[in-house]
Amino acid sequence: MTIEQNQKATREKTLATTYLELHRFGQNGDYDRALKAANRILHMAPQEEKALHCKIVCLIQQSKFNEALQTMQRNSNLSRSFYFEKAYCQYRQNQTTQALETLEQVEELDFRLKELKAQIFYRLERFSEAHEIYHDIIKNSQDDYTDERETNLGAVLVQLSDESQKDM
């Protein structure tokens, strides 16, 4: 092996080891250590999209929404597909209209984008659109959050009936 090949192999091994650490910290919910691991990877390899993705998730879990948004902005090339994370940060920063605009760039919404979109509509007081989404996701999802989701649907229905009373 040449010295160069050797260096490359070492670097790849270090990356894989750090990713393994990152994975474990993430599974344990240790976002402080996970963030450090993600930063180590990005220091070695600034183009690692997955490390950046994890970094954003860590920042969100630490409620650092503004920092997450800025980090995505600084790395707009790598973070192009982070629609969910971007819209979620905007939602939490009360940039609700912008959050909706972010989601409108996605052609086909997966379940978590739909969930977020329903919350955004609720906050924008567009209750009938929120209602439509909840109707869809409650019918088509089976996870641990059924009760909470039905609570949210209930809130939407209360607001809808308030609206129709005001109209009378």
Next chain:
Amino acid sequence: MPPAMEPVPAKPLFYDLALNFVGFPSLEDKIEEGQSKQKQASGISG
């Protein structure tokens, strides 16, 4: 005289469920990269 009390609708409870879906992407490919280079094997998850 204070004005008469009026009932106001309670703000309904509303959960932030989306936060539960903020998670890491799958890192399996990144973790295996370092190992599979040595063994050209198609692993269980490969």
